[in-house]
Amino acid sequence: MGSVANVAGVVGFAALGAFAWTFAEYWLHLSFHVRKGWGFDSRAHLDHHVHASWHFDPIITLAWAGVLAAGWGLARLFGLFVWAPFGFGFGGGWVVGYFFYEWHHAQSHLRAPRNRWEVWLRKHHLQHHFGRPMHNQGVTIPLWDIVFRTRDQPERVRVPRRLAANAVLWLTDDSGNIRPEYAEDYELVGSIEAESERQAGIDRARAYANLEPIA
Numbered sequence: 001m002g003s004v005a006n007v008a009g010v011v012g013f014a015a016l017g018a019f020a021w022t023f024a025e026y027w028l029h030l031s032f033h034v035r036k037g038w039g040f041d042s043r044a045h046l047d048h049h050v051h052a053s054w055h056f057d058p059i060i061t062l063a064w065a066g067v068l069a070a071g072w073g074l075a076r077l078f079g080l081f082v083w084a085p086f087g088f089g090f091g092g093g094w095v096v097g098y099f100f101y102e103w104h105h106a107q108s109h110l111r112a113p114r115n116r117w118e119v120w121l122r123k124h125h126l127q128h129h130f131g132r133p134m135h136n137q138g139v140t141i142p143l144w145d146i147v148f149r150t151r152d153q154p155e156r157v158r159v160p161r162r163l164a165a166n167a168v169l170w171l172t173d174d175s176g177n178i179r180p181e182y183a184e185d186y187e188l189v190g191s192i193e194a195e196s197e198r199q200a201g202i203d204r205a206r207a208y209a210n211l212e213p214i215a
């Protein structure tokens with residue numbers, strides 16, 4: 001095999017591995033919700049839903065280790081059937097796909113969108129948080145939500161006013177109103193109230209029942 005074909009093959013398998021990750025992204029995310037807190041990974045994800053805010057949690061390093069191990073396993077598994085570097089291309093693409101997802105999920109809560117894809121990703125994911133938690137399980141691409149009919153794209157995402165500032169750092173201005181450039185896609189609902197223990201309990205129970213937070 002010529003070296004150009006070899007490189008093209010590795011790149012092709014890497015693309016395949018990244019694509020395979022998007023499928024895992026959908027099903028892993030769905031399983032976190034379906035399991036309703038059974039398993040630490042499900043709990044870690046549903047805790048993220050309680051206030052819909054993103055913080056670095058050391059437990060995430062376990063996910064990194066798991067994904068790296070799975071990437072290694074996939075590389076070796078593919079290596080049984082194809083030229084070994086193609087297998088490592090696949091495993092590497094899978095790992096890169098995961099970290100791409102991880103980064104952009106965090107960024108969707110923390111940083112304003114910079115391009116059309118980021119605008120889409122944020123709206124798709126925030127509707128998952130604030131609208132229908134059993135929909136929009138994909139984060140980086142809409143494909144699997146379309147295939148499995150779980151895509152929900154409202155005209156505007158309704159964000160509870162009391163959660164907005166901490167959940168989505170870029171969405172509101174200093175007085176707590178939606179920034180004008182996002183007013184077409186988002187609206188605030190409900191009132192600001194002091195966080196009570198009762199409200200915290202309700203938020204937690206609803207997140208673990210796959211219900212959106214009440215305004």
Ligand SMILES: [Zn+2]
Pocket residue numbers: 048052105109125129
């Ligand atoms: Zn999120």
Ligand SMILES: [Zn+2]
Pocket residue numbers: 029033045049128133
């Ligand atoms: Zn979720």
